[in-house]
Structure formats: C-alpha cells, structure tokens
Amino acid sequence: MELNELAMPLVISENGVRVISRIERHWPDAAPSEAELRVLSNESVDVRRLLLARLADEGRPPAELFHLLPWHLVGRLADNLTNALGEAERSDTGAVIRLRHWFRPVGSRFTASLEQLDEGVREDDRGLIRVAATSLCTRLTELDTARLPATTREALATLTDTLARDNRFLGHAAVRAATRLRHEEDRFRHPGAHMATHLVDAADTSSDVRRESNEFERPPFTLRLTVSATGRVTLSARALLTPDDDARLARDYGVVLLPVKIADAQSSARYWLTLQATGTYLGGSISLPIPRGDFVEADIDGPPAGIADAGTLDPDEVERSVLAVTAYSAVQQWQTVARSLSANHPLRDVIERAAE
Structure with a gap:
C-alpha cells in the first residue's frame, strides 16, 4: 500500500x-x-x-x-506573475495556485521560488519579490529544461524577461535563464575574461608597475580582470546608477553581493564582491595572488544577492571573499552583513574573524 x-x-x-x-x-x-x-x-x-x-x-x-506532471499549473502561475509584474500598478494575480511538492522530482526546487514570488506580489513586498526573483533565476539555470513541456518553458522564459525589466540588476542572470529555457544557449556564449598570467616584457614606460586588463560586459555590470607585475590579480565590477537605484538598493538589497567565479588551469573558486554606491556608479573589487599556471579566467556566477540572502551563503566562499577585499569600505559592508545575522549564526563569526 x-x-x-x-x-x-x-x-x-x-x-x-x-x-x-x-x-x-x-x-x-x-x-x-x-x-x-x-x-x-x-x-x-x-x-x-x-x-x-x-x-x-x-x-x-x-x-x-x-x-x-501538472505543468498547466506552473504555466498559469507564471502567466499571472508576468501580467502582474508587467503593469505599472500591481494587479490581482487571481486565486492562489498551490504547486505543493508535485514538481520536486524535476529538480532545483524552482517552483518554491515561483510560489515565493507570488506571495511577494500579493503582499506588494518588494524585498520578498527581489529575493524570490533572484532565487528563481538561479534555480532555472540549474534545471534540466528538457523535463519541462515547451509551453511551460516559454511561460517561464517570458516571466524572466519581465523580471529583468522589473529589476535591471537581474539582467544577465534573467537573460541566461531565458535562453536556456528557449534552448538558445548558442546565442548566449559570450566568454568572460581569459588572460595570461605571465606579462610580456614592456617597452620603456613611465609607470613603475606593469599591468594588463581585459574588460567585458554582463549588463548592467562591466567587469575588468587585471593581471599586474606585482603578482596580483584584481577583478572589479561596476554599474552606472540611475536616479531610482538608490532607493531600490537600500530597500531590496541592503548590501549588494555579486557572485563571481575565478578559475585557473587546476581549479575554480567562487567569490562575492560587495558593491558600494559611489557617485554615479555601483562598484567593488577583490584582489588575489596570481594563480599557478599560464592563465586566469573570470566571469559572473549568478544574480546579485543581498542581506536577506546572506544567511544561506557558503562559509568558505564568504571567508575568502572577505580576505580578498581591497578597500576598508568593503570590509565595513561585510560587517554590516554580519550584524544582520543572528548572534549565534556561524557565518557571523566567519565574517568577523576574516574582517579583523
């Protein structure tokens, strides 16, 4: 039985x-x-x-x-959310659609993010909408999309397009999720930065330090990977701010944490850049020793997170990220993240020790 x-x-x-x-x-x-x-x-x-x-x-x-599986429920919920988020004023998303545990065998738990997004829209809770949208974009990129019928894939892709318009800081992650859902990955193969770790001897120059840089776009962010003769690799990211961004960043993120991946010939590691608003730009950077081997690579590794997501971050990733910051203001932002966690949260101790 x-x-x-x-x-x-x-x-x-x-x-x-x-x-x-x-x-x-x-x-x-x-x-x-x-x-x-x-x-x-x-x-x-x-x-x-x-x-x-x-x-x-x-x-x-x-x-x-x-x-x-009953994919018509997923499609209907995605369509309702697209309509609600696409209007100037939040509209009623209709009767609550429960996806329950029926889609767990598919993997990545993306339906939990959908239901959380629906809750945020119903409550007009911008912070919850941001958290759910971030989670949804991440989980959709981890999904075996062939397990979804074509009509469901298109409904979800249309929703991620809407999420990118609603929050431009999700732009790259949302486009990546949409292209996978539409099976158009070939249109999205834009490589990040790939640089040799051994600098070519420079001609006479007025600069005492030789460096080479590679800049690439991950809208709305511009990233720059720099290899220096001092034996350091620096990765920086920045985005031009609009007049509405200050309120959004404070309300929806608190502290903007951008995941990036840095790789060499032997391994790869994830880091979190803390981005701070300075003048007309949002930006931040990390600095690491040049890895062994002939090259170093870097790219964005998902949508930006905020304080509300901090408690779920990997402690090893956070520790090496704090140790790699290049400015005291970045340390202060990590300390803000730590204070947002409960007193007995293990990640709080990790941040405080690394920030000393």
Whole structure:
C-alpha cells in the first residue's frame, strides 16, 4: 500500500498498476510506450509524482516522462506573475495556485521560488519579490529544461524577461535563464575574461608597475580582470546608477553581493564582491595572488544577492571573499552583513574573524 503526505492510501487503476509494475521490473531499460504514457496521465497527480520521484532517485529517466506532471499549473502561475509584474500598478494575480511538492522530482526546487514570488506580489513586498526573483533565476539555470513541456518553458522564459525589466540588476542572470529555457544557449556564449598570467616584457614606460586588463560586459555590470607585475590579480565590477537605484538598493538589497567565479588551469573558486554606491556608479573589487599556471579566467556566477540572502551563503566562499577585499569600505559592508545575522549564526563569526 502506498500513502500520500496525509497518510491516505493512493488510488490507482488496474492498468496503472500493470504499467508501473512493468517499468519497475525492467528498470532502467523500461521506456514507456505512448499507450503506457496515456495510461499514466490518467492517474492521480500523487501517483505520477511518486513514480517520477522513484525513477529520478534511481537513475536518469527520459526527460519526456516528467511531462506527466501538472505543468498547466506552473504555466498559469507564471502567466499571472508576468501580467502582474508587467503593469505599472500591481494587479490581482487571481486565486492562489498551490504547486505543493508535485514538481520536486524535476529538480532545483524552482517552483518554491515561483510560489515565493507570488506571495511577494500579493503582499506588494518588494524585498520578498527581489529575493524570490533572484532565487528563481538561479534555480532555472540549474534545471534540466528538457523535463519541462515547451509551453511551460516559454511561460517561464517570458516571466524572466519581465523580471529583468522589473529589476535591471537581474539582467544577465534573467537573460541566461531565458535562453536556456528557449534552448538558445548558442546565442548566449559570450566568454568572460581569459588572460595570461605571465606579462610580456614592456617597452620603456613611465609607470613603475606593469599591468594588463581585459574588460567585458554582463549588463548592467562591466567587469575588468587585471593581471599586474606585482603578482596580483584584481577583478572589479561596476554599474552606472540611475536616479531610482538608490532607493531600490537600500530597500531590496541592503548590501549588494555579486557572485563571481575565478578559475585557473587546476581549479575554480567562487567569490562575492560587495558593491558600494559611489557617485554615479555601483562598484567593488577583490584582489588575489596570481594563480599557478599560464592563465586566469573570470566571469559572473549568478544574480546579485543581498542581506536577506546572506544567511544561506557558503562559509568558505564568504571567508575568502572577505580576505580578498581591497578597500576598508568593503570590509565595513561585510560587517554590516554580519550584524544582520543572528548572534549565534556561524557565518557571523566567519565574517568577523576574516574582517579583523
């Protein structure tokens, strides 16, 4: 006997039992036929979810199997959010749509972010909308998009387009998520910076320090990777501010934390740049020893986070990020992040020790 999350028995047809029994007997070489898929599609959502959860835990079932889930609910919620966020004034998103646990077998828990975004829109809570939008863009880039039907992928891609217009600091991450959903990754293969770690001997120059830089765009951010003869690698990021940005940054982020990845021939590591508003720009940088090997690479590694997300950051990433800051104002921002955490949060101690 199988039970659902309320400890109630699951009801299944005789044809459904036969199909599932055959799949389990021949797994993992048991691709369902079209007729069997039609049988399964008529079973309850709980039965379909349970089958997919088992198959996903034990192997890699065909992506088309996941189309058995009730994707019309995801599409309807995405469309409602697109309409609500796309209007000058927040509109009613209609009746609450519960996605529950039905889509967990798909991976990345993106439906939890969708429901959180819906809550933020209903409450007109800009901070919650920012957190949920950041999470959604991140999780959609981690998703096996072939597991989603084409109509659902397009609904979610349209929503991420809207999120980018609503919050331009999500621009690069939202575009990346949308291109993956539309299976247009080839249109988005813009490399970050790749630089040799050994500088070519320079001619006579008035500068005492030789350096070479590579600049690239990740809208709205411009990043610059610099290799210096002093044995340091510096990565900086900046974005031009608009008149409305000061209020948005204070309300939605508190402290802007931009994830970046720096790699060499042997490994890669993630860092978080604290970005501070100075004049007409938002910017920050980190500095590291030149890695061993012939080259160093850098790129953005996701959407910017804020104070509300800080408690979920990886302690190792945070520690090396604090140790790599180049300005006291950046240390102060990390201390602001630490003060936002509870007194017994382990990340608070990590930041305080690294900032000493």
